[in-house]
Amino acid sequence: MESLDLIRVLTARAAVRSFADQPVLPEVLAQIIGVARWTGSARNRQPWRFVPVFERELLEKLGGLGAYAQHLASAPCALVLLSADNGFQDTEFDLGKVSQTITLAATALGLGSCLATIYPEVNVTAAAQLLEVESGWLPRHAISLGYPGEPVSGSRAIAAGRLSTAELLTTHRP
Numbered sequence: 001m002e003s004l005d006l007i008r009v010l011t012a013r014a015a016v017r018s019f020a021d022q023p024v025l026p027e028v029l030a031q032i033i034g035v036a037r038w039t040g041s042a043r044n045r046q047p048w049r050f051v052p053v054f055e056r057e058l059l060e061k062l063g064g065l066g067a068y069a070q071h072l073a074s075a076p077c078a079l080v081l082l083s084a085d086n087g088f089q090d091t092e093f094d095l096g097k098v099s100q101t102i103t104l105a106a107t108a109l110g111l112g113s114c115l116a117t118i119y120p121e122v123n124v125t126a127a128a129q130l131l132e133v134e135s136g137w138l139p140r141h142a143i144s145l146g147y148p149g150e151p152v153s154g155s156r157a158i159a160a161g162r163l164s165t166a167e168l169l170t171t172h173r174p
């Protein structure tokens with residue numbers, strides 16, 4: 001496959017929120033992070049850490065810490081993304097970049113994934129306490145990871161598809 005096609009196939013993989021009853025082995029997570037750690041960040045700060053969660057009780061509690069985070073509760077595993085509480089404007093941008101690498105690597109290994117936003121702020125604090133996160137680190141997002149299960153039937157809450165290239169590649173300037 002051409003490398004551009006490969007990137008397209010990996011990137012276009014829809015979010016997966018339903019998972020097969022198959023564990024994600026710690027070695028697989030290590031493979032994913034082994035790729036994701038090469039993601040570039042502003043001033044190479046690498047303002048990220050990753051907490052793997054496998055315990056069902058913890059996953060269920062995390063699933064209650066965001067209005068759309070329920071998929072964490074039924075995933076075999078979640079990777080909680082910690083962002084450095086360092087006040088730099090680029091930090092959450094960096095976290096977005098590394099999340100994308102994690103998602104692409106997971107897809108390449110046959111896993112499905114979906115982001116979850118932990119919010120409001122009180123839930124970020126609750127997640128930090130739950131996971132006994134060191135001070136200076138904030139669990140603002142988590143990624144459900146698992147082998148894809150049967151897709152959930154019924155109407156989607158969010159529209160699928162994407163804007164076209166023409167819509168995105170705008171010539172309008174302020």
Ligand SMILES: Cc1cc2nc3c(=O)[nH]c(=O)nc-3n(C[C@H](O)[C@H](O)[C@H](O)COP(=O)(O)O)c2cc1C
Pocket residue numbers: 013014015016017066068069071114115116117118158160161
């Ligand atoms: C920053 C960010 C936060 C997201 N938070 C959630 C979330 O809390 N719950 C959820 O189910 N999906 C979440 N998603 C996944 C998006 O809803 C999904 O990528 C988008 O709707 C496109 O859907 P598709 O990948 O299935 O095409 C998030 C995605 C991003 C990039």
